[in-house]
Amino acid sequence: MLRKLFKFHGGVKPETHKDSSTTQAIAKAPLPALLKVPLHQSIGGTPRPLVRAGEKVLKGQRIGGADGNVSSAVHAPTSGTVIAVEPVLMAHASGLSTLSVMIEPDGEDRWIERHPIDLRATPADEIRDYLRDQGVVGLGGAVFPSHLKLKTSRTKPTRTLIINGAECEPFITCDDMLMRERAPQIVSGMLIMQHILGAEEVLVGIEDNKPAAVESMKAAVAAAGVEGCSVVAIPTRYPAGGAKQLIRVLTGIEVPHGARSTDYGVQCFNVGTAYAIHEALDLDQPLISRIVTVAGNVGQPRNYEVLIGTPMNELAAHAGEQAGTDAYIMGGPMMGFRMPAFDVPVVKATNCVLVSSPSLFPPAPPEMNCIRCGECAKACPADLQPFELYWFSRARNFGKAQEYHLFDCIECGCCSYVCPSHIRLVDYYRFAKSEIWARERDKEAADAARERFDFRNLRQEREKQEKAARLAAKAAETRAKLASDSGGEASQEAGEAPTAAEQAKKALIAAALKKAKQQKEGAPVPPRNTENLSPDTLAEIDAVEARRAAARQETE
Amino acid sequence: MLSALLVMTGIALVLGAALGFAAIHFKVEGDPLVEKIDSILPQTQCGQCGFPGCRPYADAIAQGEADINQCPPGGDEGVRKLADLLGREYKPLNEEHGVEKPKSVAFIDEQTCIGCTLCIQACPVDAIVGAAKQMHTIVAAECTGCELCLAPCPVDCISMQPIGETVETWKWRYPVIKIKQAA
Numbered sequence: 042m043l044r045k046l047f048k049f050h051g052g053v054k055p056e057t058h059k060d061s062s063t064t065q066a067i068a069k070a071p072l073p074a075l076l077k078v079p080l081h082q083s084i085g086g087t088p089r090p091l092v093r094a095g096e097k098v099l100k101g102q103r104i105g106g107a108d109g110n111v112s113s114a115v116h117a118p119t120s121g122t123v124i125a126v127e128p129v130l131m132a133h134a135s136g137l138s139t140l141s142v143m144i145e146p147d148g149e150d151r152w153i154e155r156h157p158i159d160l161r162a163t164p165a166d167e168i169r170d171y172l173r174d175q176g177v178v179g180l181g182g183a184v185f186p187s188h189l190k191l192k193t194s195r196t197k198p199t200r201t202l203i204i205n206g207a208e209c210e211p212f213i214t215c216d217d218m219l220m221r222e223r224a225p226q227i228v229s230g231m232l233i234m235q236h237i238l239g240a241e242e243v244l245v246g247i248e249d250n251k252p253a254a255v256e257s258m259k260a261a262v263a264a265a266g267v268e269g270c271s272v273v274a275i276p277t278r279y280p281a282g283g284a285k286q287l288i289r290v291l292t293g294i295e296v297p298h299g300a301r302s303t304d305y306g307v308q309c310f311n312v313g314t315a316y317a318i319h320e321a322l323d324l325d326q327p328l329i330s331r332i333v334t335v336a337g338n339v340g341q342p343r344n345y346e347v348l349i350g351t352p353m354n355e356l357a358a359h360a361g362e363q364a365g366t367d368a369y370i371m372g373g374p375m376m377g378f379r380m381p382a383f384d385v386p387v388v389k390a391t392n393c394v395l396v397s398s399p400s401l402f403p404p405a406p407p408e409m410n411c412i413r414c415g416e417c418a419k420a421c422p423a424d425l426q427p428f429e430l431y432w433f434s435r436a437r438n439f440g441k442a443q444e445y446h447l448f449d450c451i452e453c454g455c456c457s458y459v460c461p462s463h464i465r466l467v468d469y470y471r472f473a474k475s476e477i478w479a480r481e482r483d484k485e486a487a488d489a490a491r492e493r494f495d496f497r498n499l500r501q502e503r504e505k506q507e508k509a510a511r512l513a514a515k516a517a518e519t520r521a522k523l524a525s526d527s528g529g530e531a532s533q534e535a536g537e538a539p540t541a542a543e544q545a546k547k548a549l550i551a552a553a554l555k556k557a558k559q560q561k562e563g564a565p566v567p568p569r570n571t572e573n574l575s576p577d578t579l580a581e582i583d584a585v586e587a588r589r590a591a592a593r594q595e596t597e
Numbered sequence: 598m599l600s601a602l603l604v605m606t607g608i609a610l611v612l613g614a615a616l617g618f619a620a621i622h623f624k625v626e627g628d629p630l631v632e633k634i635d636s637i638l639p640q641t642q643c644g645q646c647g648f649p650g651c652r653p654y655a656d657a658i659a660q661g662e663a664d665i666n667q668c669p670p671g672g673d674e675g676v677r678k679l680a681d682l683l684g685r686e687y688k689p690l691n692e693e694h695g696v697e698k699p700k701s702v703a704f705i706d707e708q709t710c711i712g713c714t715l716c717i718q719a720c721p722v723d724a725i726v727g728a729a730k731q732m733h734t735i736v737a738a739e740c741t742g743c744e745l746c747l748a749p750c751p752v753d754c755i756s757m758q759p760i761g762e763t764v765e766t767w768k769w770r771y772p773v774i775k776i777k778q779a780a
Contacts, residue, residue, distance in 0.1 A: 137767055490722050494650060494721050
């Protein structure tokens with residue numbers, strides 16, 4: 042049966058450059074001399090380091106524990122010795138360092154003991170916690186912890202599970218090769234997800250420029266003999282691999298602004314994530330390696346199975362890096378980031394190391410003024426007005442940019458691709474987004490500070506009142522005591538209140554004078570707060586008092 | 598004559614009731630302008646403006662007793678926002694009240710701290726923990742960087758440390774196109 046497919050707005054058709062890296066099978070990348078495993082590899086909290094320098098680790102041993110629920114664990118990619126736990130330059134556009142575990146492999150590649158769990162007997166909550174501790178994150182590029190996405194919405198059950206094998210970005214072929222070579226494993230992971238989510242229908246969306254992958258996946262699905270699962274070839278158009286775009290193409294559902302696909306009973310995962318889930322649950326192998334496409338300025342573009350933490354330059358050298366390389370791009374030419382250095386490590390988000398050279402990617406032509414042609418709006422797959430967003434971002438008018446739904450922008454780069462004035466529109470959006478996030482952080486901090494300041498003022502006021510009340514109570518107590526001491530006199534003049542109060546005051550003064558006189562004469566003041574002390578302590582106090590008395594006598 | 602009087606009295610009663618209802622039902626608690634000004638101020642509670650906290654400064658601005666350029670932590674952007682809100686002319690930060698500094702948090706050198714609690718009393722947001730004759734330390738996440746704890750410290754063991762950028766707080770730079778490249 043032919044499935045009805047839908048279209049998403051806009052999109053572009055760049056040259057795909059996918060053929061050269063699919064001629065050879067996936068190869069295992071050689072073990073590097075040093076692995077640099079960053080702890081912060083997913084959206085959410087930075088995992089806490091669980092190892093120290095000098096410790097021996099086994100392959101698959103957890104080296105970073107998830108920090109809270111929105112976080113994901115990190116594991117040792119091979120056996121060896123931890124050399125250091127220190128900040129290392131990260132595979133991130135910022136060029137900043139994050140805490141990383143440096144592992145010197147011992148070459149034995151010895152696994153930690155593995156015990157696959159029984160899926161059918163384990164409750165879904167435990168499976169999710171297990172996935173978090175296995176470090177499984179979305180391998181499509183966003184590295185969002187997968188266990189959070191495997192939670193069914195309370196209001197709307199998940200009806201459709203979509204497996205994203207579209208891989209629309211030029212040069213990248215890691216998902217293509219994975220589907221060609223390891224389709225049964227992907228299907229196995231897919232069925233686990235279907236089981237957890239309780240989805241009725243599973244759709245695998247693959248762009249029609251990957252016929253081999255489509256055939257392979259179809260065969261694997263047929264072999265697994267599951268119902269309600271179909272592999273669908275979709276038209277090749279960038280960015281068909283965007284989650285919202287793929288959902289639109291396959292189901293016709295357009296997820297509106299501010300809503301999530303789960304509100305419509307649809308959840309979407311990358312094929313690499315399905316494979317990782319299969320490995321994590323069926324084989325008890327945490328996410329310690331991934332398929333990475335090495336392409337661009339290399340002799341033999343190819344896909345490698347790479348351990349997380351492998352320096353990118355070693356990988357590129359292995360693929361025959363050629364002269365004239367000026368930078369590495371992590372990801373594809375449309376959405377990728379230039380790396381700050383050549384030796385940054387491969388992380389869970391690295392789907393492609395694109396070796397760039399000036400001849401392959403010439404520097405962008407000079408930016409010219411926006412001529413209001415509207416090409417960007419025609420190309421935008423998120424139905425935004427990119428030129429408006431550009432003007433507002435450029436003018437730092439962030440409120441207005443948000444009004445035009447800046448945060449619905451998926452940074453796919455279609456607008457920059459079609460812009461006849463060569464304006465790097467996405468750079469402006471990224472700038473505006475991070476400025477808005479920073480302002481929100483500041484606002485939250487200010488609100489917290491205001492609250493604490495108000496509370497402190499309240500507390501000080503309360504303490505003042507409490508102190509006043511305490512003093513008043515004490516004064517009243519003394520007065521009562523004195524009154525009862527000189528009971529006869531007081532009762533005689535009880536009828537005249539002012540006189541009684543005056544007398545009490547006088548008595549108070551007298552008592553204070555008596556105390557002062559006693560102190561002046563050097564008579565020992567009886568120690569206070571000694572009711573509940575042990576005999577030892579009492580003896581100690583007595584000794585101290587004796588010493589004090591002796592010292593006083595000496596001075597006299 | 599009588600009917601005219603009745604009509605007028607009736608109208609007066611109805612309008613009076615409507616106004617009375619509105620006065621109770623749509624009563625404005627406090628001055629909303631102060632709230633708006635206060636939400637722009639950075640809440641460092643540092644007192645550099647000459648008022649004991651951000652809220653009193655907001656009050657003073659609303660009453661026209663203080664100028665809008667007395668808040669160094671809010672910086673140039675804060676002045677611009679206040680100018681926008683109040684429809685006043687922008688003016689540069691008054692340097693009498695201090696200059697804009699990079700964001701920082703206080704740090705106590707625990708080797709030197711004698712545990713006098715003076716800084717704890719000075720902290721406007723209760724971001725210092727410690728007790729008499731016990732070492733003190735700053736809760737960095739709550740510290741607003743107001744510097745009010747620096748002056749009372751008798752052993753000068755508190756210093757301000759700028760907050761570095763992390764991968765989470767890093768911001769994309771404003772795209773700048775080099776003139777040379779464009780030429």
